[in-house]
Amino acid sequence: MPTDEHGLTVTAAGDAAVRRLDAALHELLHFRIGVVAETEAALAEDPGFALAHVLTAYLGVLSTEAAGARAAAQGFAPFRAGLDAAALxxxxxxHVAAAERLLVGDYQGCGALLAEITEEHPRDVLALLAGHQIDYFTGDARALRDRVGGALTAWHDDDRHLPVLLGMHAFGLEEAGHYDRAEDVGLRAVELDPEDVWGIHAVVHTYEMQGRFRRGTAYLDARTADWSAGTFFNVHTWWHYALYALEAGDTARALEIYDDVLNGPDASGTALQLLDAAALLWRLLLEGDGQAARWKALADAWEPVAREAFSAFNDMHAVMAFVGAGRVAEADRLIDDRAAYLDRAHPEASNRAMTARVGLPVCRALAAFGRGEHGNVVDLLAPIRHRVHEFGGSHAQRDAVQRTLLESALRSGRTNLARTLVSERIGVRPSSPYNWLKHAAVAEAVGDRATAATARTRATALRRA
Known part of the structure; x- marks a missing residue:
């Protein structure tokens, strides 16, 4: 029986199919579109190739869109019906069992099965990568750190995929709050493999979470050729670049990135692209910058994507777009649909609990923000602010929710809460100009002009540094 490039036995019709699967996984580990063609080539070599069918299923669901998941389920069903599992x-x-769990939306069940595979086969890159993405989509920082970390001692310096595993581990370390270690591991990953865009992304997250926006911009500038094109991850990395620009006070540069990349002429129209666009404009809206024309175009793009319930995290960004465009009634219709979805969802679908516990409160809060009901925003978001991670994404992405809570606390006169939120932020990121500007806003709200002036001076100095 043939083996893959990492020494694992594979059931396939011949070595050519296995080499195609190796190539597909190499493309996927680098977030390149070539994964699709290589997977199709593996299935052309062996139409019954189990792991190629599993990979196709993983890709379809992890696209985070209902249409992709539905197509994956429809493609997997005839394979599964004709499968002789005893031959595997x-x-x-x-892996087949894990794919079945994922296809019904059971992210946690799939992740648990993949963890068992990794424990027995720590060199299974498919289990590691799929599991890592599930940990990201469920917001499980500990698993993001430990799933890959628990496998690393089985890898060697001459393994060509060690760098991308280090990049994955770096992201998990960052999400778990180990920023110094995350930076070291991420920098090593990218030094070993400059095309490790997930490793670059991990380093960028580390700088974001520490408020080191100048360092982050310099890092991305130095490696522009490695990350800015040729993958289906470049848009998200440009989003991080735009966040650095906002922190530096360069709104014009952030909007230039928005118009060129985030929702530019070549935009894909996928949920993953649209949510980055919404997340950037929402930060501007919170600061009173309406961007009406951009919001209108973005809301129009979200409308067909948001028709079906599939991802509570995506729903939040769709609601941002509708609210930003002044179409609060459309946001309310989406919210009503998602409330009804709780009754029709598959009982094992992870998104059902995500929607109930986090998605609906967040979406209702965003709609309330659009109506100027800031006390209601606080009442909805304050009780869940420490568990927003439950509907997935990263700390940097979920910060939009925390900023909304802070802004509404200020606007509703809840100055004690606003002071607490700002103090927490400064304690984690004292080099963030945004945090000091919000400290100034709280001080102004309670009539402490001296503290407000000092905080604004601190923000200006950080931006000039």
């Missing part, structure tokens, strides 16, 4: 290895059977 135990590892492959476990």
């Amino acid at each position: 290895t135990p590892r492959e059977r476990a």
